[in-house]
Amino acid sequence: MSGPVGAHTPWATGLLVAGFAAALTGVGVAACGAAMAAVHPLLALVVNVVVAVGVAPTLWQWRTVPVWRWAVLGAVVGVVAGWIALLAGAG
Numbered sequence: 001m002s003g004p005v006g007a008h009t010p011w012a013t014g015l016l017v018a019g020f021a022a023a024l025t026g027v028g029v030a031a032c033g034a035a036m037a038a039v040h041p042l043l044a045l046v047v048n049v050v051v052a053v054g055v056a057p058t059l060w061q062w063r064t065v066p067v068w069r070w071a072v073l074g075a076v077v078g079v080v081a082g083w084i085a086l087l088a089g090a091g
Contacts, residue, residue: 014070021074022081029082034089044086052079 029048036044059075062068 017070018074018077021071022078023074025075025078026081026085027078029079030085030089033082033086037086037090041090048083048086 033044033048036047059072063072
């Protein structure tokens with residue numbers, strides 16, 4: 001989707017929003033995953049996959065909304081970073 005003619009993309013503000021969303025999501029995924037892995041590693045894996053598959057359709061729709069696209073970008077980056085942190089901590 002494109003905006004009105006002459007409209008510009010607010011890169012600085014958008015990347016700031018994406019950064020905050022990534023940080024919050026990444027910390028949340030890593031913290032919850034680590035707590036669940038302390039109970040049972042398979043529990044952490046299953047819950048993370050179920051949540052990711054459940055939220056994916058909503059994020060896919062929001063990716064084209066001018067304001068929400070930045071939060072979606074941050075959330076996706078945060079989930080990937082959280083998973084990497086969990087895998088690094090498991091080793």
